[in-house]
Amino acid sequence: MARNTNITIRDVANHAGVSTATVSRVISGDGYVSDATRDKVEKSIKKLGYSPSYAAQSLRTQKSTVIGLIITDIKNPFYPELVSSVEEEARNRGYSLILCNSQEDIDREIAYLDYLDSHRTDGLLICAPGFATRQRKRLRQFRGTVVLLNENAGDAEFSTVSTNNYQGGKQIGSHLKLIGHRKIFYLGTRRESEDGYPRLQGVRTGSGIDAKFIETDDFGDDLEGLAEAILQVSKPPFAVVGHNDVMAISIMHELMNRGFKIPGEISVIGYDDIELSKMVNPALTTVNQRQSQFGKWGMDLFEDVGNDKRVVKTREVTPELIIRDSSGELVKSGKGKP
Amino acid sequence: MARNTNITIRDVANHAGVSTATVSRVISGDGYVSDATRDKVEKSIKKLGYSPSYAAQSLRTQKSTVIGLIITDIKNPFYPELVSSVEEEARNRGYSLILCNSQEDIDREIAYLDYLDSHRTDGLLICAPGFATRQRKRLRQFRGTVVLLNENAGDAEFSTVSTNNYQGGKQIGSHLKLIGHRKIFYLGTRRESEDGYPRLQGVRTGSGIDAKFIETDDFGDDLEGLAEAILQVSKPPFAVVGHNDVMAISIMHELMNRGFKIPGEISVIGYDDIELSKMVNPALTTVNQRQSQFGKWGMDLFEDVGNDKRVVKTREVTPELIIRDSSGELVKSGKGKP
DNA sequence: ACCGAGTATGGTAACGGTTACATAGTAGCA
DNA sequence: TGCTACTATGTAACCGTTACCATACTCGGT
Numbered sequence: 001m002a003r004n005t006n007i008t009i010r011d012v013a014n015h016a017g018v019s020t021a022t023v024s025r026v027i028s029g030d031g032y033v034s035d036a037t038r039d040k041v042e043k044s045i046k047k048l049g050y051s052p053s054y055a056a057q058s059l060r061t062q063k064s065t066v067i068g069l070i071i072t073d074i075k076n077p078f079y080p081e082l083v084s085s086v087e088e089e090a091r092n093r094g095y096s097l098i099l100c101n102s103q104e105d106i107d108r109e110i111a112y113l114d115y116l117d118s119h120r121t122d123g124l125l126i127c128a129p130g131f132a133t134r135q136r137k138r139l140r141q142f143r144g145t146v147v148l149l150n151e152n153a154g155d156a157e158f159s160t161v162s163t164n165n166y167q168g169g170k171q172i173g174s175h176l177k178l179i180g181h182r183k184i185f186y187l188g189t190r191r192e193s194e195d196g197y198p199r200l201q202g203v204r205t206g207s208g209i210d211a212k213f214i215e216t217d218d219f220g221d222d223l224e225g226l227a228e229a230i231l232q233v234s235k236p237p238f239a240v241v242g243h244n245d246v247m248a249i250s251i252m253h254e255l256m257n258r259g260f261k262i263p264g265e266i267s268v269i270g271y272d273d274i275e276l277s278k279m280v281n282p283a284l285t286t287v288n289q290r291q292s293q294f295g296k297w298g299m300d301l302f303e304d305v306g307n308d309k310r311v312v313k314t315r316e317v318t319p320e321l322i323i324r325d326s327s328g329e330l331v332k333s334g335k336g337k338p
Numbered sequence: 339m340a341r342n343t344n345i346t347i348r349d350v351a352n353h354a355g356v357s358t359a360t361v362s363r364v365i366s367g368d369g370y371v372s373d374a375t376r377d378k379v380e381k382s383i384k385k386l387g388y389s390p391s392y393a394a395q396s397l398r399t400q401k402s403t404v405i406g407l408i409i410t411d412i413k414n415p416f417y418p419e420l421v422s423s424v425e426e427e428a429r430n431r432g433y434s435l436i437l438c439n440s441q442e443d444i445d446r447e448i449a450y451l452d453y454l455d456s457h458r459t460d461g462l463l464i465c466a467p468g469f470a471t472r473q474r475k476r477l478r479q480f481r482g483t484v485v486l487l488n489e490n491a492g493d494a495e496f497s498t499v500s501t502n503n504y505q506g507g508k509q510i511g512s513h514l515k516l517i518g519h520r521k522i523f524y525l526g527t528r529r530e531s532e533d534g535y536p537r538l539q540g541v542r543t544g545s546g547i548d549a550k551f552i553e554t555d556d557f558g559d560d561l562e563g564l565a566e567a568i569l570q571v572s573k574p575p576f577a578v579v580g581h582n583d584v585m586a587i588s589i590m591h592e593l594m595n596r597g598f599k600i601p602g603e604i605s606v607i608g609y610d611d612i613e614l615s616k617m618v619n620p621a622l623t624t625v626n627q628r629q630s631q632f633g634k635w636g637m638d639l640f641e642d643v644g645n646d647k648r649v650v651k652t653r654e655v656t657p658e659l660i661i662r663d664s665s666g667e668l669v670k671s672g673k674g675k676p
Numbered sequence: 677a678c679c680g681a682g683t684a685t686g687g688t689a690a691c692g693g694t695t696a697c698a699t700a701g702t703a704g705c706a
Numbered sequence: 707t708g709c710t711a712c713t714a715t716g717t718a719a720c721c722g723t724t725a726c727c728a729t730a731c732t733c734g735g736t
Contacts, residue, residue: 006400006692008691009692009694010692010693018715018716019715019716019717020692020693020694020716021694021715021716021718022714022715022716023693024693024694024695025694025714025715027693028694031695031714031715032713032714032715033714034713034714037714049479051452051455051456052456052692052693053397053456053458053691053692053693054393054456054457054458055392055393055394055396055397055402055457055458055692056393056397056691056692056693056694057692057693057694059391059393059397059691059692059693059721059722059723060692060693060694060695060720060721061694061695061721073422074418074421074422074425075418075419075422075613077415077418077614079418080412080415080418081413083437084411084412084413084439087412087437087439088439096436096453097436097437098434098435099421099425099435101422101425101426114389117389118389118390118391119392119393120391120392120393246613246614246617249614249618250617252617252619253616253617253618253619253621256619275413275584276587276614276618278591279587279588279590279591279618280587280591280614280617280618280619281590281594281618283591344722346721346722347722347723347724356685356686357685357686357687358686358687358722358723358724359687359688359724359725360684360685360686361723362723362724362725363684363685363724366724369684369685369725370683370684370685371683371684371685372683372684372685375684375685390722390723391721391723393721393722393723394691394721394722394723394724395724396691396723397693397721397722397723397724398690398691398722399691399723399724399725400691
């Protein structure tokens with residue numbers, strides 16, 4: 001209840017007329033303490049407004065009860081659900097979270113790793129494309145357990161929760177073929193254009209069409225120019241697949257502004273199934289890859305694996321195509337907007 | 339470079355043939371160290387893969403270099419931009435962030451406060467409606483500096499970055515009146531229905547219309563039922579003001595699905611200007627309250643105020659109405675937009 | 677030759693907890 | 707009665723850094 005200068009365990013011990021060891025036992029809840037003593041101590045704690053020093057505890061026990069979560073950018077709507085689930089799971093298990101926005105910036109990545117190392121972080125969950133590749137050497141000497149989220153499966157060194165991107169793409173491809181599309185554009189950043197990127201590969205295999213890759217620098221920005229570019233190359237009907245929902249929603253907006261019918265002339269499909277995707281007009285067809293699974297399974301792996309770095313486990317979540325209104329049968333006549 | 343058992347400052351000192359004090363000087367960068375010695379020590383640090391223990395540093399120096407950010411739910415699209423800006427500003431000033439999702443759960447709020455206290459957090463930024471009211475007593479005895487974000491201005495005890503909700507509402511009201519609306523619904527949660535909630539008040543004053551409050555339990559959920567409810571009470575033309583963009587986008591979706599014209603018959607206005615609001619169809623008229631300002635100014639206040647709890651400062655950000663396509667002149671005949 | 681200021685380094689007591697070990701009382705039981 | 711097991715509490719070493727103090731060397735000025 002008192003103002004807070006620094007109250008230590010010794011102050012509490014004096015006030016209650018016991019030793020620090022006894023106070024410590026009361027706090028931690030193990031070891032023998034009589035009911036009477038416990039009462040006294042608890043009263044003193046309350047009275048003095050004592051709160052144990054995390055730093056001292058952590059130093060003495062050599063445990064941090066903190067785990068780090070590295071993502072690229074919380075503003076990308078893919079992440080909030082992931083972060084939320086990781087935080088929830090972590091807290092249930094007695095850990096708290098340090099959130100790191102790496103922004104794909106290499107200096108920042110390194111700074112964060114140093115920082116987390118110095119915090120003696122028990123674990124490190126990473127959901128940032130390319131991070132594991134860029135920082136592999138550095139990650140090897142990280143003290144805590146490392147778990148990769150949403151990276152490609154089959155990593156030999158780190159435990160991984162992955163999605164089957166190929167399969168997700170394939171579902172999109174099949175769907176587009178089924179509703180009659182013959183031309184497909186795939187909208188993504190430079191990374192997704194890399195050789196054999198499985199999601200794009202899946203779209204191509206599933207549809208039997210050589211989907212054309214369109215590069216955008218960042219999500220949501222120059223989509224206006226991009227819409228123009230697409231329309232110069234090709235007239236509807238065609239389909240556009242966005243690497244994520246924001247890209248898809250944004251390009252959909254641009255195309256509708258130009259008077260095209262979605263669906264009917266153009267189909268648009270996204271990826272991630274963010275909350276808003278079902279609220280836009282038309283509601284977006286997309287692929288749900290269960291962000292919240294990542295959190296739960298990631299923490300599961302972290303605990304399963306424990307301290308033994310040689311143990312590597314893998315889980316895979318299955319993506320699911322959610323068909324809504326932004327993709328559909330093509331209409332025959334070339335009729336535009338009324 | 340070595341595997342990580344625990345390398346301490348002593349190991350480095352031995353390896354470099356100096357004392358721990360010297361190593362400490364090299365790390366912190368102040369005090370006298372010769373160039374030759376510095377070199378030696380830095381090499382040893384690298385060689386051994388040494389990383390100073392945050393816990394030990396923090397214990398010894400009695401500083402945490404950590405600040406806590408309490409929000410209600412990162413999944414609410416209002417928050418990512420705020421979190422991102424706070425994190426950015428915090429890191430620039432040498433602090434790192436512990437993110438706390440209180441979920442409006444009182445037990446969780448208390449648990450977080452205890453936790454942050456025990457971490458000897460230097461500061462605490464809170465952007466969670468009602469938190470300061472519920473936990474005021476507890477907050478008073480918090481050790482670090484407390485800054486309230488997006489609370490009503492004029493708090494007597496804590497520094498505050500506020501928005502002028504009344505003015506934001508008023509802008510919405512005036513706009514709706516100007517384009518000819520006579521009926522307005524305000525969609526919000528129980529909290530916003532409270533007596534004299536300034537934003538709602540502003541809408542009423544600005545429009546000169548007694549806007550009707552509609553309660554929804556949480557954003558985005560039972561909006562379908564709500565759309566029905568509104569339509570039973572009233573036929574278009576009317577306007578719907580959402581307490582946030584997600585509510586607005588969602589109700590807009592429902593109303594369009596029922597064949598109404600937006601704009602023309604119905605206008606929909608949101609609040610927050612989240613990134614997606616300009617990408618939906620029609621693009622959403624909304625109020626920008628500069629989430630990223632909150633982060634910057636919040637950290638500014640935190641540093642300005644320093645350790646002296648008696649100092650209380652205030653900043654106010656001015657909201658700005660962004661007129662897009664979801665609100666517009668009413669059409670006389672039932673004909674839609676050209 | 678001597679002095680003081682500046683430079684370079686080492687020794688060591690904290691910081692605030694936890695925990696192994698020691699001590700001692702009490703109760704059950706042969 | 708004496709032995710064992712359990713309960714209850716205290717003592718003190720230790721976790722890894724930092725910062726205060728002491729020591730010692732260098733050098734320019736008188």
